[in-house]
Amino acid sequence: MTTQEFGGSWTQQKLNIFTDYLNAYLTVLKNQKFKKIYIDAFAGTGKITTKNGQEFDGSARCALTAGKKFDFYYFVENDSAKATELQNMIDNEFSSIKSITRVYCDDANERVTQIIHNIEWKYNRALLFLDSYATQVNWTTLETIAKTHSIDVWYLFPFSAMERMLPNSGEYKAYEDCLNRLLGDSSWQTEFYKENPQLSFFDSLEDSNDFYESNRRIKDAKPEQVKSYIIRRLKTIFPCVSDKPKFLKNNRNSRLFLLCFAISNESPKAQKIALSIANHILNR
Ligand SMILES: C[S@@+](CC[C@H](N)C(=O)[O-])C[C@H]1O[C@@H](n2cnc3c(N)ncnc32)[C@H](O)[C@@H]1O
Structure with a gap:
């Protein structure tokens, strides 16, 4: 089995934030006419194992086990062993919703762009998780996401990887x-x-x-300046971005990632609801 290793307590923190938003998203959109789509661009295996063998749910499993359901689930993972493990988990544990799931073993930038181009966004809304380890997400992919005007995105920005390049x-x-x-x-x-x-x-x-x-x-450039620059950059393409992104730190208190939230929907009402939920979760 290709188990996914636990990065540290920040991994749990990240997943708690993301899953809380996911549950709120499904509740808020419950009675809307739009179809709800989940896109996990760096999906992993669905499970994460700590060094002492403890297992907990990764983002894919968090999405599949949520109380309310999406109308379709896309998972992208470029490691073939991990993608197979994820597919096996869906086949074995989620067979009743298998027909509304798709696992792609592919590069996230390419596949997410293709998924986005194949969806009629007038009738659909999506929640997208960009949970990469490092600098894999291309800016052009973010531009494609923003242009849908229909996707809420959580982006684990690789803060320390970027700092090392500066x-x-x-x-x-x-x-x-x-x-x-x-x-x-x-x-x-x-x-x-x-x-x-x-x-x-x-x-x-x-x-x-x-x-x-x-x-x-x-x-x-101090970390707070770098953080503000990242948010300003995201605001050049997304109409609404949270000003309260969260630094995820390791146990030596070093900043590893900046967890950012952006909304591509241009409706002020939709932005207000999504932003207040996200900020409430980020503020805790
Ligand atoms: C931080 S882990 C994701 C963890 C997952 N979201 C979870 O909660 O279990 C990043 C994953 O992205 C995969 N990956 C790395 N580069 C990728 C790429 N270019 N396209 C798709 N997946 C990639 C890695 O194999 C790894 O499983």
């Missing part, structure tokens, strides 16, 4: 493509770096060398 020295050349893909443009360069005042002497030299180039800028 060295204090300004030597980020090797990570530029990845950061642009993650954040949608190169505005992070001016947002997180400033001219290195100690190097003004070199300005007078015509022949700027490698040392100068890689030390020209120094990092000037």
Whole structure:
């Protein structure tokens, strides 16, 4: 069996937040005419195992066991052993709703884009979970999600993975493509770096060398600034984004992820309801 390993107490915290929103979402949309769709883009196996062998439900199982049901469930997982384990769990434990589930062993960006393009969003609403370990989510995928005007999304933003690509020295050349893909443009360069005042002497030299180039800028970005930048970036494509994203930390108190919530629906009424539920959960 391909068991999924537990990351730490932040894993449980993340799933509690997500599942509480999922249950509220199904309750609020209970009497609406729209079909309700669940999309788990980094689905895992459905189960998570701690180091001492304790098992608890992963996002896929949380969605499948919720008291109220979605009209369709899409799961995407690119690890074939994990996707098979998830499919087996659905076959064995959820056979009565198997016909309204689909498990894809695929890249999340590609498959989610395809799923979105195949749905008529006038008649459907979706809850989407982007629960990646690292920098897998492309900005273009977020743009596609936002354009549906019908999806609520929880995005586990890879805060520490991004921080590791932003060295204090300004030597980020090797990570530029990845950061642009993650954040949608190169505005992070001016947002997180400033001219290195100690190097003004070199300005007078015509022949700027490698040392100068890689030390020209120094990092000037505290975690709260980085957090606010991420939210501002999301607001450039989503009409409504929670201003209360949650840092998930490890037991050494280091920030690992930023759990963000965004609404693509343009209706102020829908935004107000979704945002107040999400903020209430994030505030606890
Ligand atoms: C943090 S885990 C997800 C855990 C899951 N949401 C849960 O609660 O059980 C991330 C998962 O994404 C999968 N993955 C990594 N890169 C992927 C990609 N590009 N497309 C789809 N799945 C991917 C990994 O194999 C892993 O199972």
